[in-house]
Amino acid sequence: MSTDPRAYARxxxxxxxxxxxxxxxxxxxxxxxxxxxxxAAAAEWLRARLQEAGLAAEIRETPGHPIVLGKxxxxxSDAPTVLIYGxxxxxxxEPLEEWHAPPFEPTERDGxxxxxxxxxDKGQLYMHVKALEAHLSATGRLPVNVIVLAEGEEEVGSxxxxxxxxxxAAELACDYVVISDSNMFDEGMPSILFSLRGLAxxxxxxxxxxxxxxxxxxxxxxxxxxNALAKILAxxxxxxxxxxxxxxxxxxxxxxxxTRERIRKLPFDEERYRRELxxxxxAGEEGWNTLExxxxxxxxxxxxxxxxxxxxxxxxxxxxxxxxxxxxxxxPDQTPERIAELVRAHVERVAPEGVRVEVxxxxxxxxxxxxxxxxxxxxxxxxxxxxxxVPAVLQGEGGSIPIVVDFEEKLGASALLVGFALxxxxxxxxxxxxxxxxxxxxxxxxxxLYKKLGTA
Amino acid sequence: MSTDPRAYARxxxxxxxxxxxxxxxxxxxxxxxxxxxxxAAAAEWLRARLQEAGLAAEIRETPGHPIVLGKxxxxxSDAPTVLIYGxxxxxxxEPLEEWHAPPFEPTERDGxxxxxxxxxDKGQLYMHVKALEAHLSATGRLPVNVIVLAEGEEEVGSxxxxxxxxxxAAELACDYVVISDSNMFDEGMPSILFSLRGLAxxxxxxxxxxxxxxxxxxxxxxxxxxNALAKILAxxxxxxxxxxxxxxxxxxxxxxxxTRERIRKLPFDEERYRRELxxxxxAGEEGWNTLExxxxxxxxxxxxxxxxxxxxxxxxxxxxxxxxxxxxxxxPDQTPERIAELVRAHVERVAPEGVRVEVxxxxxxxxxxxxxxxxxxxxxxxxxxxxxxVPAVLQGEGGSIPIVVDFEEKLGASALLVGFALxxxxxxxxxxxxxxxxxxxxxxxxxxLYKKLGTA
Numbered sequence: 085m086s087t088d089p090r091a092y093a094r095x096x097x098x099x100x101x102x103x104x105x106x107x108x109x110x111x112x113x114x115x116x117x118x119x120x121x122x123x124a125a126a127a128e129w130l131r132a133r134l135q136e137a138g139l140a141a142e143i144r145e146t147p148g149h150p151i152v153l154g155k156x157x158x159x160x161s162d163a164p165t166v167l168i169y170g171x172x173x174x175x176x177x178e179p180l181e182e183w184h185a186p187p188f189e190p191t192e193r194d195g196x197x198x199x200x201x202x203x204x205d206k207g208q209l210y211m212h213v214k215a216l217e218a219h220l221s222a223t224g225r226l227p228v229n230v231i232v233l234a235e236g237e238e239e240v241g242s243x244x245x246x247x248x249x250x251x252x253a254a255e256l257a258c259d260y261v262v263i264s265d266s267n268m269f270d271e272g273m274p275s276i277l278f279s280l281r282g283l284a285x286x287x288x289x290x291x292x293x294x295x296x297x298x299x300x301x302x303x304x305x306x307x308x309x310x311n312a313l314a315k316i317l318a319x320x321x322x323x324x325x326x327x328x329x330x331x332x333x334x335x336x337x338x339x340x341x342x343t344r345e346r347i348r349k350l351p352f353d354e355e356r357y358r359r360e361l362x363x364x365x366x367a368g369e370e371g372w373n374t375l376e377x378x379x380x381x382x383x384x385x386x387x388x389x390x391x392x393x394x395x396x397x398x399x400x401x402x403x404x405x406x407x408x409x410x411x412x413x414x415x416p417d418q419t420p421e422r423i424a425e426l427v428r429a430h431v432e433r434v435a436p437e438g439v440r441v442e443v444x445x446x447x448x449x450x451x452x453x454x455x456x457x458x459x460x461x462x463x464x465x466x467x468x469x470x471x472x473x474v475p476a477v478l479q480g481e482g483g484s485i486p487i488v489v490d491f492e493e494k495l496g497a498s499a500l501l502v503g504f505a506l507x508x509x510x511x512x513x514x515x516x517x518x519x520x521x522x523x524x525x526x527x528x529x530x531x532x533l534y535k536k537l538g539t540a
Numbered sequence: 541m542s543t544d545p546r547a548y549a550r551x552x553x554x555x556x557x558x559x560x561x562x563x564x565x566x567x568x569x570x571x572x573x574x575x576x577x578x579x580a581a582a583a584e585w586l587r588a589r590l591q592e593a594g595l596a597a598e599i600r601e602t603p604g605h606p607i608v609l610g611k612x613x614x615x616x617s618d619a620p621t622v623l624i625y626g627x628x629x630x631x632x633x634e635p636l637e638e639w640h641a642p643p644f645e646p647t648e649r650d651g652x653x654x655x656x657x658x659x660x661d662k663g664q665l666y667m668h669v670k671a672l673e674a675h676l677s678a679t680g681r682l683p684v685n686v687i688v689l690a691e692g693e694e695e696v697g698s699x700x701x702x703x704x705x706x707x708x709a710a711e712l713a714c715d716y717v718v719i720s721d722s723n724m725f726d727e728g729m730p731s732i733l734f735s736l737r738g739l740a741x742x743x744x745x746x747x748x749x750x751x752x753x754x755x756x757x758x759x760x761x762x763x764x765x766x767n768a769l770a771k772i773l774a775x776x777x778x779x780x781x782x783x784x785x786x787x788x789x790x791x792x793x794x795x796x797x798x799t800r801e802r803i804r805k806l807p808f809d810e811e812r813y814r815r816e817l818x819x820x821x822x823a824g825e826e827g828w829n830t831l832e833x834x835x836x837x838x839x840x841x842x843x844x845x846x847x848x849x850x851x852x853x854x855x856x857x858x859x860x861x862x863x864x865x866x867x868x869x870x871x872p873d874q875t876p877e878r879i880a881e882l883v884r885a886h887v888e889r890v891a892p893e894g895v896r897v898e899v900x901x902x903x904x905x906x907x908x909x910x911x912x913x914x915x916x917x918x919x920x921x922x923x924x925x926x927x928x929x930v931p932a933v934l935q936g937e938g939g940s941i942p943i944v945v946d947f948e949e950k951l952g953a954s955a956l957l958v959g960f961a962l963x964x965x966x967x968x969x970x971x972x973x974x975x976x977x978x979x980x981x982x983x984x985x986x987x988x989l990y991k992k993l994g995t996a
Contacts, residue, residue, distance in 0.1 A: 281756060283756070283856070285854040285856070292819055293817040293818055293819055294816075294817060294818030294819075295818075297817070298939060298968070299839075299841045299843060299867055299869070300737060300739070300869055300937075300938045300939030300940055301834075301937075301938050301939050301963075302817070302834070302938065303834075303839040303841045303867075303869050303938060304824050304825065304833040304834055304837055304838075304839035304841075304869065304938065305813075305822055305823070305824050305830045305833050305834050306817055306819055306822060306823055306824075307819070307821075307823040308841045308842055310773075310841075310842035310843070310844070310845050310864075311773065311774075311776075311777065311840075311841065311842050313770070313845070314769070314770045314771075314772075314773035314774045314842065314845075314864075315770075315773075315774045315777075316770075317766075317767065317770035317771075317774075318767075318770045318771045318773075318774035318775075319774075320767075321767065321771075357761075360750075361749040361750060361753070361758070361762055362749055362750030362751075363748055363749050363750075363762055363763070363894050363895075364893070364894060364896070365763075365893045365894045366761055366762060366894065367761075367762055367763040367892065367893055367894035368760050368761050368762075369760065374761045377760040377761050378757075378758070378759075378760055378761050381760055382760075383755075383759040383760035384767075385755045385759045385760075385764045385766075385767065385858050386764055386766035386767050386770065386847065386848065386859075386862075387755060387766070387848050387849055387854075387855060387856060387857050387858070387859070388766070388847060388848035388849040388850045388855070388857070388859070389766050389769070389770075389845040389846060389847035389848065389850070389862060390845060390846060390850040391842065391844060391845035392842070392843050392844035392845065392865070393843055393844040393865060394844045394845070394846040394863070394865070397902060397903075398741040398843075398865070398867070398902040398903035399843060399844070399865075400739070400741070400843060400867060400939075401843050401844070402841050402843070403842075403843070403844070406842075406845060407850070408766075408770075409848070409849060409850070409854070409855075411755055411759075411854070411856060413755070413756055413759050413760065436823065437820070437821045437823055438819050438820060438821045438822065438823035439819075440820070446853065446854040447853075447854040481756075481757075482756045482757050482758065482759060482760065483754060483756030483757050483856075484756055507757075511754075512754070
């Protein structure tokens with residue numbers, strides 16, 4: 085047996101993959117009650133693997149699906165503590181008919197493993213478990229104290245996670261939080277996230293007459309809630325693609341020239357991106373390129389529209405109400421609370437006479453910005469370069485992971501988001517896959533990361 | 541037995557009502573196949589009553605529900621021929637739980653009969669049958685030649701009626717078409733329609749990316765079809781409530797000052813109208829009052845909106861497509877074909893880059909304007925004044941009855957629209973009712989109308 089964790093990992097990659105496939109065979113779909121047994125099985129499977137690797141592992145119940153907690157505290161109080169966060173639940177696999185192979189039967193093809201959860205997030209979570217095993221098996225110890233926290237409700241809103249973290253803040257206290265649930269910039273091009281966008285998700289309800297009316301017998305005499313909603317939604321952008329809500333940009337911290345320069349130098353192919361999306365032209369806020377629009381600029385997107393008659397044919401209804409789901413991606417230092425307030429004021433101001441409007445807040449999450457100066461990002465950059473042979477790039481992420489800010493605040497830690505999937509991995513879609521080369525190289529990178537953090 | 545048709549009618553009003561209630565007991569819901577037997581039964585019931593009244597009556601099959609045809613041609617070739625059009629089918633009664641009494645068990649209360657079809661249109665159609673009977677029973681003849689045409693598909697789009705009228709244009713040739721399927725201006729205030737609005741009903745489809753996208757991972761970089769649809773719909777009106785489609789008003793014939801003056805003098809209570817609709821304020825095109833907006837001005841109403849996620853909660857989808865149903869009420873001499881063309885050009889012009897738009901025409905009907913100078917309206921005015929004791933008012937109708945223009949064109953006739961229901965009669969809604977006083981007075985008015993047309 086090797087006493088070098090990296091060599092150990094290389095020698096055991098085949099077994100690591102086979103174990104991952106066992107993990108992927110458990111249909112741990114958190115959204116469906118019929119999978120409650122599978123959820124429990126997946127949690128227990130993961131707990132057992134952590135235990136085997138050498139951690140003290142246990143299942144912790146929540147009002148929803150359980151949390152798996154693994155700990156190793158032998159590095160001593162001088163060594164930093166790293167909390168590794170991931171999730172063992174997966175998205176529902178539907179529509180099943182679009183899968184080329186069964187979603188819960190991992191299939192290798194062209195250097196990829198296809199299965200639900202391969203990328204999001206079982207594959208990436210399990211890389212950490214195996215990196216820990218490599219250290220413990222090869223050297224009998226870890227360079228850092230470790231807490232593994234794997235939840236089973238990430239795909240259904242993580243409703244029990246923040247209360248759990250709050251209640252157990254002392255137990256979970258750590259210096260660093262490491263999360264692998266995101267993408268590399270491209271194949272073979274490792275990356276570290278420098279930002280996450282936040283989210284303010286609202287519903288706009290417009291109500292007019294007491295009930296639906298006949299559009300002939302009443303049309304032209306009362307404000308139509310669907311027309312009014314269209315007017316309200318259209319008013320949310322100006323002609324330059326900026327969000328036209330007063331005060332919307334007040335809290336946006338301009339990024340430094342270096343960051344913009346770094347983004348603009350990335351080898352990003354806008355034409356390929358456009359072609360893959362199947363649109364005639366890309367669009368967005370004037371004065372920013374696609375990656376900037378995606379990573380460092382806030383947005384306003386309508387997510388849903390419903391009003392009146394939507395079936396086949398011509399029903400002449402003047403609808404009594406209309407509804408839109410509208411969400412805003414936020415950038416530092418915007419907050420969902422303030423943005424909801426501004427949007428509410430805007431909607432009330434532009435709503436035409438004769439209708440009533442209501443803005444409901446459904447969901448919010450703060451944006452996040454990495455501390456690029458500390459030991460954490462430094463160690464990760466070196467570890468990724470060693471494992472992949474090229475420097476890691478800094479990239480943003482257009483989506484939101486609200487728990488990151490909560491972890492940092494409630495545990496007094498810095499977070500590192502280092503992912504190994506790819507933009508085309510079909511997360512939340514049929515035929516999800518994960519690149520096997522990234523699985524192998526990524527485990528090596530994580531082995532190196534923990535080592536560097538222990539000696540930083 | 542009286543030899544005066546009016547006296548005959550007065551003596552038989554109780555029986556007329558009882559017969560109507562038998563008609564109303566037949567659940568002739570044209571939209572539901574389970575009522576096919578009831579449709580046939582209603583047609584046969586009506587045919588038998590026409591036969592009993594003294595007309596030659598028959599059932600004429602169509603690819604859908606049958607047409608009931610009754611004829612009396614004994615007035616000679618010098619006398620005019622009147623075609624009476626109505627329909628024996630009714631709207632579905634649902635939601636049943638909102639009815640205070642069973643929809644197909646006529647119930648008298650406060651001078652009203654409650655039942656599905658009481659106003660639309662069995663009650664009004666049957667008034668004509670009884671007016672004809674009054675003449676035939678009292679005098680052995682009718683003052684005019686008569687064709688009664690009752691269809692069974694008015695509530696499902698009258699798809700087989702125009703082909704039937706075209707195919708049998710010679711058989712149905714007439715001088716006048718009389719239709720009672722509309723409202724009086726108010727209780728005890730009879731009216732004659734001077735106009736009907738037309739209709740252009742369209743669907744606007746906006747498509748963007750190949751499939752639904754994650755609004756975080758892509759938001760801000762591609763045009764969002766739902767936002768684009770809102771922009772397109774908002775552009776359809778200007779700040780004065782006018783339709784902002786280039787050329788939209790080109791074919792609108794301005795009404796003469798007399799007509800506007802007449803409308804403005806009608807005792808219409810805007811405040812009561814507002815209160816009944818349950819809105820804070822009425823709204824519409826600047827420079828016109830509510831009745832003008834309803835009767836003589838064109839409109840643009842969104843009838844339905846659908847895009848993205850519309851269920852509970854916050855799904856962060858950037859939808860691949862968005863759809864709106866949009867209809868325009870038209871006034872003379874706008875045509876649905878030309879309006880569809882103009883709207884299509886407008887939508888294509890204002891659609892933002894990055895989405896594709898398609899405008900589909902679902903349904904159209906031309907607006908209609910009565911000839912107020914001829915013998916028909918003159919006779920009707922006199923007849924209504926005699927029966928109700930007050931002068932009939934001229935009123936418009938915001939809804940559309942496309943068949944009216946077809947009748948006039950294909951049969952070379954003038955149409956008279958004289959209705960006896962009231963704006964609050966719950967047409968197409970639970971607890972439909974018809975005022976019994978209007979039933980009685982209306983039959984007298986129709987008796988007088990036929991007499992006057994025979995001597996005009």
